[in-house]
Amino acid sequence: MNFKELFDFLQQLQQNNSKDWMDANRKWYTSLRKDFIVWLDDLDYTMAQLDDGYYPTPGKKGINRINNNLMFHPNKPIYKDHFGAGLDKAPNSADFYIEVGVKQCLLAGGFWRPDPKTLRSIREGIDYNGEVLQAILDKPSFKKLFGELYEDERLKMPPKGFTKDHPHIELLKNKTFAVVHELDSKEVLQLNFKRKIKEVYLEMLPFRRYLNQAVFL
Secondary structure, rough: OOOHHHHHHHHHHHHHHOOHHHOOHHHHHHHHHHEEEEHHHHHHHHHHHHOOOOOOOOHHHHOOEEOOOOOOOOOOOHHHHHEEEEEEEOOOOOOOEEEEEEEEEEEEEEEEOHHHHHHHHHHHHHHHHHHHHHHHHHOOHHHHOOOOOOOOOOOOOOOOOOOOOOOOOHOOEOOOEEEEEEEOOOHHHHHHHHHHHHHHHHHHHHHHHHHHHHOOO
16 A cells, blocks of 8 residues: 555545545546555455454445535535544444544544443442553553543443442543554655554454443343
8 A cells, every 4th residue: 555645645635635536547546446445455454363253344334435424414514524434343333543644644443432231331430440441541552552532521420320439430420431552654655654553453343342342231
């Protein structure tokens, strides 16, 4: 995958974010999208060798649309400023997300603002053994790569069914359970980019497994 060319395309797209420009450069976009899918297929195979519980996710299934959803976000530009994809994408589970863009590049995973049923399951899991999740979050190598949980909206009061003196009340107040490792574009362009992805994937795996176990129990 020629990520330098991908960055060039995305930069020009953001400077000319219109259907006319995209139509005039459709072959360029299609070529890059195909290359990205091939790259994802290779990464998908690599990840499957790392994790026995990995859910095979072909590039065509994992890749996100480049169009923004203007029905729910009418003020956004027509096209996104990045290529993104989810791997290890079992139904209703915390997938492993990759984003390569002009403003940010990142590796992430977890649940971003899950539906009420899923959120309730996660909170019940924390109520049962939240110390396990806290230990994962406190692990030095984990904190080095991800810092804290992704900062998003939180409840001001304890969620329904939990008291303010619950030992894991600060975890329970979260509406999003996800972590993010930001990348410099230079890292994406390096030959060992895949090695970096493998490192982040493996460090994140216990976190994602904990969430998935809570959801599926």
